[in-house]
Amino acid sequence: xxxxxxxxxxxxxxxxxxxxxxxxxxxxxxxxxxxxxxxxxxxxxxxxxxxxxxxxxxxxxxxxxxxxxxxxxxxxxxxxxxxxxxxxxxxxxxxxxxxxxxxxxxxxxxxxxxxxxxxxxxxxxxxxxxxxxxxxxxxxxxxxxxxxxxxxxxxxxxxxxxxxxxxxxxxxxxxxxxxxxxxxxxxxxxxxxxxxxxxxxxxxxxxxxxxxxxxxxxxxxxxxxxxxxxxxxxxxxxxxxxxxxxxxxx
DNA sequence: TTTTGTTTAAGGCCTT
DNA sequence: AAGGCCTTAAACAAAA
Numbered sequence: 180x181x182x183x184x185x186x187x188x189x190x191x192x193x194x195x196x197x198x199x200x201x202x203x204x205x206x207x208x209x210x211x212x213x214x215x216x217x218x219x220x221x222x223x224x225x226x227x228x229x230x231x232x233x234x235x236x237x238x239x240x241x242x243x244x245x246x247x248x249x250x251x252x253x254x255x256x257x258x259x260x261x262x263x264x265x266x267x268x269x270x271x272x273x274x275x276x277x278x279x280x281x282x283x284x285x286x287x288x289x290x291x292x293x294x295x296x297x298x299x300x301x302x303x304x305x306x307x308x309x310x311x312x313x314x315x316x317x318x319x320x321x322x323x324x325x326x327x328x329x330x331x332x333x334x335x336x337x338x339x340x341x342x343x344x345x346x347x348x349x350x351x352x353x354x355x356x357x358x359x360x361x362x363x364x365x366x367x368x369x370x371x372x373x374x375x376x377x378x379x380x381x382x383x384x385x386x387x388x389x390x391x392x393x394x395x396x397x398x399x400x401x402x403x404x405x406x407x408x409x410x411x412x413x414x415x416x417x418x419x420x421x422x423x424x425x426x427x428x429x
Numbered sequence: 430t431t432t433t434g435t436t437t438a439a440g441g442c443c444t445t
Numbered sequence: 446a447a448g449g450c451c452t453t454a455a456a457c458a459a460a461a
Contacts, residue, residue, distance in 0.1 A: 196451060215433060239452060245435050252434085262461050263433050287450065 192228045197236070197243045199281040200226075201250065205268055212253055212267035215241070248295065249275060249288040254305050269298075 195203070204221035205213055213221070219237060222229045229236055244250045249272035253265045272288040290298065 198451085235453070238454075241434060242436085242453085243451090244433095260461090262431090284450075 188226055188228060190227050193226050195281055196284075197240045198247060198249065198284070199276070201240060201243065201266070202268060202276075203281065205266065210265075212265040214255075214261065214265055215244070215263050218266065247288065248272070248290040251298065252302065254302065 193200070200222050201218055204218040205211055207221060208217070218240070219233075222240075223233075244252075244266055249269050251267050251269050253267055255261060255264055269288065269290070271290075275284050275286070275288050276282075
């Protein structure tokens with residue numbers, strides 16, 4: 180069985196929507212999240228069609244990232260500077276595609292107002308914290324104990340979205356996550372007050388865990404669904420990004 | 430300045 | 446015909 184060529188579609192336009200292409204790219208990455216530039220690279224590497232007219236389709240793809248609730252923008256870690264955020268899939272959006280097929284969507288994934296507000300608030304808070312951290316670093320040598328451990332992530336969203344993470348194998352860099360989660364309030368105020376007296380004098384947690392904590396539920400849920408997709412596609416011995424066998428007509 | 434991200438608008442195609 | 450999904454264009458803002 181020859182391995183499907185990355186140029187399967189040659190110069191022809193692949194039958195995937197931008198949402199599908201983006202989902203493929205995200206799924207293909209070890210952490211199940213990618214910056215925009217890496218999403219572009221995934222697509223142009225595999226589908227020569229998209230090596231032309233890059234302005235056009237990249238604008239469309241960015242539109243999809245912003246417009247669709249199924250994509251979640253995760254702020255960069257302060258210790259991994261660069262342009263733009265990381266993009267991942269909302270775990271509740273994993274069943275968007277029928278039968279694991281990336282060719283057709285079951286339905287548009289839409290978060291309810293409250294869900295969306297909550298998610299946005301948490302992500303904004305995380306981004307604010309990162310900004311505050313960077314500003315503090317730029318201002319001068321940070322006192323080692325000044326990292327606000329109050330911000331260590333204990334978001335209710337995390338526990339909601341990843342109810343049973345222990346069932347999943349730790350196969351990603353997320354293994355660096357500390358096992359325990361400090362029980363602290365997660366509030367924007369706390370994030371914006373790095374010198375708050377409620378800060379613990381204990382040694383700072385490494386910043387590397389912040390984004391990981393934020394992303395862990397997405398990553399774990401993504402891994403689970405990814406495994407399901409691969410299983411569904413296995414009988415056809417095709418990778419998930421190739422067209423599935425035709426669905427029975429009616 | 431370039432890249433990244435958000436938003437609005439419009440039109441095509443398909444299904445119901 | 447209406448509605449949903451998708452694509453494309455474009456204006457604009459923010460960040461690096």
